[in-house]
Amino acid sequence: MTNIFEKSKRTHYSKDLNTDLKDENVKVTGWVHEIRDLGGIVFILLRDKDGIIQITAPSKKITPELMEQIRSAKKETIISVKGKVQESQKAPKGIEIIPETLDIINESKLPLPLDTTEKVRAEIDTRLDSRFIDLRKHDVSAIFKIKSQMLHTARNYFYDNGFTEINTPKLVASATEGGTELFPITYFEKEAFLGQSPQLYKQMMMASGLDNVFEIGNIFRAEEHDTLRHLNEAISIDAEMSFKSQEEVMETLETLVKLILSDISSNCSTQLEELNHTLEIPNKAFPIVPYEEVLDLVTSHDVTMNYGDDLSRAAEKVMGEVMDNYYFITDWPTSIKPFYVMPKEDDPEKSTAFDLMYKDLELSSGSQRIHNYDLLIKQMNSKELNPDAFDKYLRSFEYGMPPHSGWGMGAERLTMVITGVNNIRETVLFPRDRRRLTP
Numbered sequence: 001m002t003n004i005f006e007k008s009k010r011t012h013y014s015k016d017l018n019t020d021l022k023d024e025n026v027k028v029t030g031w032v033h034e035i036r037d038l039g040g041i042v043f044i045l046l047r048d049k050d051g052i053i054q055i056t057a058p059s060k061k062i063t064p065e066l067m068e069q070i071r072s073a074k075k076e077t078i079i080s081v082k083g084k085v086q087e088s089q090k091a092p093k094g095i096e097i098i099p100e101t102l103d104i105i106n107e108s109k110l111p112l113p114l115d116t117t118e119k120v121r122a123e124i125d126t127r128l129d130s131r132f133i134d135l136r137k138h139d140v141s142a143i144f145k146i147k148s149q150m151l152h153t154a155r156n157y158f159y160d161n162g163f164t165e166i167n168t169p170k171l172v173a174s175a176t177e178g179g180t181e182l183f184p185i186t187y188f189e190k191e192a193f194l195g196q197s198p199q200l201y202k203q204m205m206m207a208s209g210l211d212n213v214f215e216i217g218n219i220f221r222a223e224e225h226d227t228l229r230h231l232n233e234a235i236s237i238d239a240e241m242s243f244k245s246q247e248e249v250m251e252t253l254e255t256l257v258k259l260i261l262s263d264i265s266s267n268c269s270t271q272l273e274e275l276n277h278t279l280e281i282p283n284k285a286f287p288i289v290p291y292e293e294v295l296d297l298v299t300s301h302d303v304t305m306n307y308g309d310d311l312s313r314a315a316e317k318v319m320g321e322v323m324d325n326y327y328f329i330t331d332w333p334t335s336i337k338p339f340y341v342m343p344k345e346d347d348p349e350k351s352t353a354f355d356l357m358y359k360d361l362e363l364s365s366g367s368q369r370i371h372n373y374d375l376l377i378k379q380m381n382s383k384e385l386n387p388d389a390f391d392k393y394l395r396s397f398e399y400g401m402p403p404h405s406g407w408g409m410g411a412e413r414l415t416m417v418i419t420g421v422n423n424i425r426e427t428v429l430f431p432r433d434r435r436r437l438t439p
């Protein structure tokens with residue numbers, strides 16, 4: 001091992017230090033969070049992955065050389081301190097370390113692009129420009145620890161329930177969700193696009209006999225709007241299940257969301273505390289509100305909405321006020337849903353599509369899909385799509401395609417809900433939005 005790693009090797013993380021270790025020699029390594037020089041005594045708050053520990057250096061107990069070294073430690077410089085644990089009423093967690101040696105591992109330049117001790121957060125743009133240092137704040141890194149737990153729970157759930165994880169191309173030849181939200185790219189001598197959803201691929205996998213598949217991957221949407229809920233690159237948790245109905249995949253989605261909430265509540269309590277956020281865990285079934293009821297609710301709150309309109313922002317806000325937390329909207333008009341959505345058998349004007357909402361925020365969309373080739377062609381034509389552009393997808397419907405259903409859930413939207421942040425950019429390390437392509 002090279003010397004620098006030897007020097008920085010810690011015996012404990014600060015979170016593992018407690019009064020049981022009184023009088024023991026320990027070594028901690030981390031960033032200088034704060035340094036206070038009171039003349040006869042210097043305090044350093046040393047910050048590592050999950051905590052902060054106080055280093056107390058009284059000049060009476062410490063050699064002048066070490067005192068000099070301690071005084072030279074600048075904010076956000078990485079230091080490694082060996083010393084003895086002592087009880088202290090005034091220090092965080094009731095303990096401090098009296099240093100015996102100090103190594104500077106790597107110095108930080110001053111001034112800092114961002115103050116890691118500030119109580120009020122800097123502007124989001126300043127923070128995103130210096131994301132590496134923004135993440136040193138424990139309430140910021142908490143968001144990503146929670147997001148990581150959420151994805152871990154989702155993967156576990158899928159593996160435990162007979163799903164196969166798939167990875168589908170993000171360089172694609174055609175649109176899936178209709179509309180114009182596509183990023184065109186140059187693919188050698190052809191035009192191609194960045195994938196807006198794994199929709200067509202996960203459906204083709206239904207014809208492969210794998211039955212249940214899932215994908216956690218990037219989606220790209222050329223959304224023009226600059227809102228607190230839209231990104232141009234997001235992570236979608238997609239599930240697709242053969243021989244399962246709309247109701248069955250809604251149940252899968254609800255079970256997964258509840259499992260994520262309970263796992264986060266048991267495994268991320270420190271992070272939720274950092275964020276000052278209390279997680280609501282619904283113990284009842286998510287209510288189901290048919291589209292026509294939504295229409296009545298919205299119009300009765302003096303917001304204009306006609307049958308066949310998607311939910312406007314104003315309509316979503318009404319729903320957010322009326323509904324408690326999680327709920328489904330079902331029975332969407334077939335006319336406003338993508339071509340692959342199965343119309344209702346008894347009333348084809350209405351579809352099997354559903355959205356999962358949290359108050360005024362859409363978390364997920366799904367449906368039963370059309371598995372019948374002729375009906376699929378009919379729907380494409382009625383939406384003015386050219387079936388020739390989808391020939392490779394369509395072939396998978398000609399040789400024994402099972403009936404199937406599925407959904408896609410935005411990982412960042414769910415992270416917003418479980419962390420309580422109101423800007424989706426907070427939930428992405430390096431967000432891509434209308435104005436941001438770096439870092």
Ligand code: AMO
Nearest residue numbers: 197199221230231234363364365366407408410413
């Ligand atoms: P949809 O287009 O509704 O459905 O997307 C599914 C979910 O992905 C999230 N999402 C976004 N999150 C942040 N920024 C965006 N620009 C953005 N766009 C979408 C939302 C949304 O609910 N193929 C279908 C899913 C399916 O039926 O399986 C689809 O893509 O949380």
